[in-house]
Amino acid sequence: MASRRQLRIETSLVIPLFLSVLFFLGNLPSAHGSAGPGQPLPSEGPVNCLDCHDHFLYRKAFPESVHGSLGCLSCHGAIIDLEKHMTGLKKPELLSCARCHEEIAASYVKNYHYLYQDFRCTDCHRDIHAVRPPEGSQKQAVLKKCTECHGNDEYAVSGHGLAVLEGNEDAATCSDCHGLHNTRVYHTAQDLYPAEAREFYSRTCIHCHGDRDMMKRNNLSPDVVRFYELTYHGKVQGVGDPSRVAGCADCHTSHNILPKDNPASTIHPDNLAANCGKCHTGFHPRFVEYKAHPDFTNRREYPSLFWTKVFMEALLVVTFLFFWIHTALWWRKTYWDKHDLERRGVIPGPPVAGSEGIQSIRRFSSLEVSLHVILVLSFFTLVLTGFPLKYYDAGWAKPLVRFWGGAHKAGLWHRGAAIVLIVLFLYVLVRSLRYLFPEGRGTRDWKERLFGPDSLFPNRKDGKDLKAMFRWFFNRGERPRFDRWSYWEKFDFLAVFWGMTIIGGSGIFLMVPEWTSYLFPGWVLNIAALLHSEEALLAALFIFTVHFFNTHLIPTKFPMDRTIFTGRYYLKEMAEERPLEYERMKKDDRIESLKEKHPSIWAKLLAASFGYTGLLLGLSLAALILWTIVRT
Amino acid sequence: MKRTLVLIVLAFLVAAVPEKSFSQEEAVVPEVAPAEVYRKMAEGTPPLLIDTMSLIECRDHRIPGSRCVPVPDVAERWKGPEDKGREIIFYCESPWCLRSRRAAETALERGFQKVFVMTGGLPAWKEAGYDVFSEKRIPRVGIVSIKPAFLSQWLSGGNGPLLLDIRTPGEFEEDHMADSVNVPFEILHQVWRDLPMDRPIVVIDDRGHRSFLAACYLFERGFVDIRRLFGGMSNWKAYQSKGNQNHGIEKTAEN
Numbered sequence: 001m002a003s004r005r006q007l008r009i010e011t012s013l014v015i016p017l018f019l020s021v022l023f024f025l026g027n028l029p030s031a032h033g034s035a036g037p038g039q040p041l042p043s044e045g046p047v048n049c050l051d052c053h054d055h056f057l058y059r060k061a062f063p064e065s066v067h068g069s070l071g072c073l074s075c076h077g078a079i080i081d082l083e084k085h086m087t088g089l090k091k092p093e094l095l096s097c098a099r100c101h102e103e104i105a106a107s108y109v110k111n112y113h114y115l116y117q118d119f120r121c122t123d124c125h126r127d128i129h130a131v132r133p134p135e136g137s138q139k140q141a142v143l144k145k146c147t148e149c150h151g152n153d154e155y156a157v158s159g160h161g162l163a164v165l166e167g168n169e170d171a172a173t174c175s176d177c178h179g180l181h182n183t184r185v186y187h188t189a190q191d192l193y194p195a196e197a198r199e200f201y202s203r204t205c206i207h208c209h210g211d212r213d214m215m216k217r218n219n220l221s222p223d224v225v226r227f228y229e230l231t232y233h234g235k236v237q238g239v240g241d242p243s244r245v246a247g248c249a250d251c252h253t254s255h256n257i258l259p260k261d262n263p264a265s266t267i268h269p270d271n272l273a274a275n276c277g278k279c280h281t282g283f284h285p286r287f288v289e290y291k292a293h294p295d296f297t298n299r300r301e302y303p304s305l306f307w308t309k310v311f312m313e314a315l316l317v318v319t320f321l322f323f324w325i326h327t328a329l330w331w332r333k334t335y336w337d338k339h340d341l342e343r344r345g346v347i348p349g350p351p352v353a354g355s356e357g358i359q360s361i362r363r364f365s366s367l368e369v370s371l372h373v374i375l376v377l378s379f380f381t382l383v384l385t386g387f388p389l390k391y392y393d394a395g396w397a398k399p400l401v402r403f404w405g406g407a408h409k410a411g412l413w414h415r416g417a418a419i420v421l422i423v424l425f426l427y428v429l430v431r432s433l434r435y436l437f438p439e440g441r442g443t444r445d446w447k448e449r450l451f452g453p454d455s456l457f458p459n460r461k462d463g464k465d466l467k468a469m470f471r472w473f474f475n476r477g478e479r480p481r482f483d484r485w486s487y488w489e490k491f492d493f494l495a496v497f498w499g500m501t502i503i504g505g506s507g508i509f510l511m512v513p514e515w516t517s518y519l520f521p522g523w524v525l526n527i528a529a530l531l532h533s534e535e536a537l538l539a540a541l542f543i544f545t546v547h548f549f550n551t552h553l554i555p556t557k558f559p560m561d562r563t564i565f566t567g568r569y570y571l572k573e574m575a576e577e578r579p580l581e582y583e584r585m586k587k588d589d590r591i592e593s594l595k596e597k598h599p600s601i602w603a604k605l606l607a608a609s610f611g612y613t614g615l616l617l618g619l620s621l622a623a624l625i626l627w628t629i630v631r632t
Numbered sequence: 633m634k635r636t637l638v639l640i641v642l643a644f645l646v647a648a649v650p651e652k653s654f655s656q657e658e659a660v661v662p663e664v665a666p667a668e669v670y671r672k673m674a675e676g677t678p679p680l681l682i683d684t685m686s687l688i689e690c691r692d693h694r695i696p697g698s699r700c701v702p703v704p705d706v707a708e709r710w711k712g713p714e715d716k717g718r719e720i721i722f723y724c725e726s727p728w729c730l731r732s733r734r735a736a737e738t739a740l741e742r743g744f745q746k747v748f749v750m751t752g753g754l755p756a757w758k759e760a761g762y763d764v765f766s767e768k769r770i771p772r773v774g775i776v777s778i779k780p781a782f783l784s785q786w787l788s789g790g791n792g793p794l795l796l797d798i799r800t801p802g803e804f805e806e807d808h809m810a811d812s813v814n815v816p817f818e819i820l821h822q823v824w825r826d827l828p829m830d831r832p833i834v835v836i837d838d839r840g841h842r843s844f845l846a847a848c849y850l851f852e853r854g855f856v857d858i859r860r861l862f863g864g865m866s867n868w869k870a871y872q873s874k875g876n877q878n879h880g881i882e883k884t885a886e887n
Contacts, residue, residue, distance in 0.1 A: 115755040116725065116841045118693040118764065123772035140842035150862075153782075226857075 060152045061130035097121045107182040115184075139164045139173035146174040155255035170214050177254075195243035201254060202237060202247035207249075212585040221295070228293035229392075230509070232529060238392035241407035251275055251292060283514035290513075290522030296530065308527050312534035314397040320558060323546040326488075329473040334555045350572050351579075357572035361594040372564050374424055376508075376614055381417035383540050383621060385410040390533050394628045418507050432456075453483040453584065454495065462487040483580035488550050499539050506532040537625070543620035551614060560615060565607030568601040664748045666757040668708055669721055673697050679719035679748075681707075684731045686817040689842070691768040695723070695757060702818045704800075706735040716743050723750035723757070726841065775847040776864040780871035781836060793832040798846050799865065803838065809823050809868065812836065814823040817846055832857040842865040 003430060043289045049072045050059055061611040073079065075095045077398070082089035098105030101121075113119035122128045126147060134141030143164055155174075157160045163171030178184065186197030205225075210216055214383075228234040228248075236245040251267060259264035272288035280287065296305040341348065350357045364372070385404060388397035404410035435455075436446050451459040464480070465487050471477035506528035509516040513525050552560045563569045571591070575582040585591050599607075664672075671681050673695075682691040690700035701710045703724075712720070720739055722732035730740075732749045739747045750757065758764065758863070786792055795812035797804055804814040808862035815823055827833065833855055835843040843860035850858055861868060 108761055109761060115758050117772070117844050118766075119772060149777055151776050151778070 021262055060311055065129060065131045066133060067129075067131065104181045107179075110182045110184065112183045112185040113181075115583040120362075120416075123457070136162075137167060137169060139169065139171070139176075140167070142173045142175045142180065150174075150544055152255055152451040158255055158257045159259065161255075168218070170208070171511075172208060173418045176208070177201070195241070198242040198247040198250070199237070201249045201386065202242065205248040205252075223295055224293050227295055230550040231293060231526075232389075233292070235389045235392045236407045239388055239401050239407055240398050241401060244408055246279060246292075250278065280514055281360075284517040287514060287517035288522055291526050294523075294526055300524075304523070305526055305530060308530050309534070312531065312538075316534065316538050320545075323542070326469075327546060327549045329470070330550075330554065333473045338555060352568050352572045352573040357570060357575075359571045359600045360568045360596045361571050361591070362572060362596045363563050363574075366567060369565060369567045370476075371424060371428070372419065373610070378417040378420040378424070379543065380614070380617065381413055382421065383536075385414040386416070386536055387540065387621070387625065389537065391625070391628045393632075394624070394629075396624055415511055418504070418511070422504055422508075424499070425496070425504065453581065456485055456490050458494070460485065462490060482577065483577045484578060486578075492547055492550075495539075495542065499535060502531055505537060506535070541622060541625065544618040544625075548615060548618060560608070560611045562604065562611060565611050566603050568596050568599055593620055633857060638824050649735050659746060661733055661740065661749050662840045663723060663740075663751040666760045669695075669750050669757070670760075670762055672719070672721075679721050679746075680713060681721050681723070682735070683754075684722050684724045684735045686766045686820065688770070688817065688821050689725065691766075692770050692845060693764045693766050694753070696763065696765045698723070701735070703731045704816075705819055712739065712742065712744060717745050718745055718805055719746040719748070721748045721750055723753050725754045727752050727755055729753050770845060770852055772844075772848055773851050775844055775851065776859045777840075777844075778834065778859050779862050780868050783861060783868075784871070789832065793834045793859070794828060795832050795836055796827070796846075797836045797865075799836075799838050803865075807869070808865070809836065817842060820846060820849065824850060824855075827855065831853060832859070834858075835860040836868070837861075837864040839866050 058072075067074075077095075078095070079085045079090075081090060088288060096105075108114055111119070113123075143161070156165075160172040164173045169580075175183075209220070210225040215222040215224075229238055233245045233247075236242070237247055253266050255596065256264065256266065258268075260267040260269070261266060263270065265271065273285055276283070276288050276290075291302070291305075294302050294305055296302055296309050299306045313324075384400065388400040388410070389407065391397055398594060401407050401410050404413055437443055438447055449455060450457050461483070465482065468477055468480035472479045493612075509520075509525060509528040510532060516525060516528075551557065551564075571582075574585075585594065669679075669681065673681065678697060681695060681700045682707065683694045683698050684701065684703045686702050687700055690702070694700065698769045706722075720736075722739070723729070724731035724735075729749050729752070732753065736747045736749050752759075754764070773882050778793075792811075795809050797808055797812045797814045798817040799808075799814070799822065800818075801814060804816075805811075808814065815827075827850070833847075833849075833850065834859065835847045837843040837846070837860075840861070840863040843864060847858045847860045863870075
């Protein structure tokens with residue numbers, strides 16, 4: 001590469017050089033010829049610049065310099081009229097190094113020193129007539145040059161500075177971070193452009209520290225960047241909103257980069273509280289036990305994180321393996337049966353005779369419908385604000401975060417929706433307890449109620465139903481006869497209790513990490529973040545695939561079951577789907593009390609628009625999430 | 633209850649009004665982009681292009697065809713063209729263009745009708761690839777820039793340097809370092825002879841962009857024991873606000 005560039009410079013120089021020398025020499029005779037008396041031109045022979053400019057620098061140092069093969073006119077080409085030059089009528093023009101050093105010149109127009117201090121080439125390359133290849137490495141030469149003005153003591157004794165001085169060609173010299181000829185300046189201390197500065201400096205760190213080979217040969221962890229990017233700091237930075245989270249330099253500083261066992265290092269245990277305290281306030285000292293880039297694949301060093309990850313992934317795999325197979329088999333059975341009936345031309349009769357079958361009855365109260373709507377809204381807000389952070393790298397993450405007005409605002413929406421969901425959850429918890437222990441009856445018969453047909457708690461019949469359902473999938477028996485709640489509906493309901501504990505608990509810890517440090521050491525936040533993220537994936541995918549398919553997309557309900565939105569369905573549906581409940585109601589003579597007016601057209605339209613929007617949005621999100629998982 | 637309501641309404645009004653009235657008070661000076669300035673300068677009757685930096689900076693480097701009128705002079709000494717309708721474009725050496733905007737406002741007040749500010753100032757002109765020329769270039773030398781922590785230590789050690797604050801008197805009035813001397817960059821070429829040659833000097837500016845050239849100017853005149861404060865006064869204040877109160881900031885305006 002270097003030789004090619006050299007060659008190009010030579011060819012691009014030689015021709016103009018040759019021409020200008022010819023021109024210079026060609027001019028001489030005429031100048032000589034027209035020379036009048038008193039004109040100080042040599043009478044004979046070509047003029048040599050050194051005849052006048054006789055200086056050690058030009059006679060000795062210049063021929064030995066990197067430009068030594070060039071003539072004076074290569075740079076001072078503007079001197080074309082020797083007479084005017086020698087009489088001082090024409091002053092030498094500013095020379096342009098850009099004629100040869102094009103690339104440097106192009107990048108130099110962005111250089112801070114040019115833009116704000118009007119530096120020219122020779123202001124740094126002051127010994128331009130004696131420039132030689134640097135003694136020692138290029139990196140050391142840069143360091144020497146920059147420190148002529150920028151005496152940065154911190155850098156000189158930092159890991160980078162010392163390594164450069166020791167001749168390590170991988171270590172960062174000034175120009176590796178700040179640029180050589182395109183030096184850019186962000187005064188981080190002044191907070192003028194926090195976002196740009198943080199992004200710029202983090203990118204320059206990652207440029208080397210993300211290079212696994214380089215890190216390995218320097219005995220540094222090759223995965224620090226990868227694991228940083230998986231933390232909250234890294235994800236917010238990665239999603240393109242770095243102004244309010246810690247980038248590399250925020251904890252490690254920009255010049256005082258030292259290993260953590262050095263007492264002068266900002267990441268030395270004694271300095272961590274002050275270091276974290278630059279952004280976080282009001283935390284317990286053990287807050288600093290948070291790991292900024294933990295390798296959760298390392299079982300020995302981070303056992304708690306490792307096993308949390310293993311447990312959550314196992315949970316994900318087992319849950320989806322079971323429920324996706326369950327749904328697929330269910331689908332097959334329904335379709336095959338339908339096909340069989342169609343082929344034989346059989347139209348099954350209604351389970352409830354006459355017009356009573358299309359009598360609307362209530363399944364959910366208006367309150368329950370409203371609770372579900374609030375649940376849907378808060379759940380979607382949580383998914384739409386949380387997942388772009390989880391998959392910060394995906395193509396859809398940045399636009400989504402922009403839609404919310406940046407990661408900070410998305411975070412506020414996330415917390416707001418989380419609080420709504422937590423309140424909702426607590427309300428449902430109170431309601432469940434009140435069902436179990438009704439006023440005036442105390443704890444009497446609570447077991448009957450817990451395992452009774454109106455309860456959402458699993459009982460022995462659910463186990464039997466599940467077994468029967470699988471037998472039915474394989475044509476080995478009748479479809480089980482359900483009561484008010486099927487086992488998958490109970491699972492949907494109870495899964496929320498597990499989910500809310502894990503995701504809500506970890507979410508609260510992460511919402512107020514400083515307060516959490518009064519309960520737990522900082523590394524618990526690492527576990528909380530991992531749990532929160534994995535459980536979110538479980539919840540979102542479960543709702544958007546299993547729940548959607550079981551409730552809405554199963555062929556008998558396709559494309560949507562509006563019961564949850566109108567609160568009502570037909571009596572015949574009850575008799576078909578929940579025969580035990582139907583019989584119970586009939587026996588107790590309670591059918592009359594369930595009867596309702598048919599929902600109005602507006603209620604139906606509202607239910608349809610809300611329901612379909614949710615379904616479409618959820619399915620698209622599931623597709624995006626699955627696509628992102630498969631791609632990585 | 634009623635009184636609280638009235639108070640709340642009033643608070644809202646107070647909160648809502650100033651924003652509007654402030655922006656109305658501020659005379660909006662139209663801007664022209666560097667490319668447009670370049671085109672205009674090539675015309676038969678080019679506009680009056682004025683560099684509002686100090687004379688030292690302006691003579692060191694400016695846009696070809698422009699004149700040097702430092703900001704304080706625009707108000708005090710500069711007469712301007714006879715034709716009040718002549719186009720006048722002000723520029724300075726920072727992307728914020730505070731100086732040129734102040735100069736343009738003064739010109740507008742004095743009845744000039746076509747007054748502009750060049751967008752992005754001289755840095756934007758250079759970034760667009762246009763040249764500058766030097767009338768009297770100051771040789772650049774290696775002026776060591778020191779950071780606030782170092783200066784703070786130096787000052788606490790007794791035999792400290794002369795703190796030369798080259799900001800405007802107004803900025804100096806607002807807040808400055810204890811024992812610092814105010815010599816605005818605009819008058820440095822007139823008063824540099826009064827500076828002591830037997831003491832180290834630290835040049836302090838606003839943000840660290842201007843002290844280098846001032847230091848080079850003084851170095852050329854024999855003040856070889858000279859340094860500058862990295863990041864200027866704003867960096868010093870940032871350092872102070874982080875709890876390093878060794879050498880206080882004086883607020884003359886409040887005293």
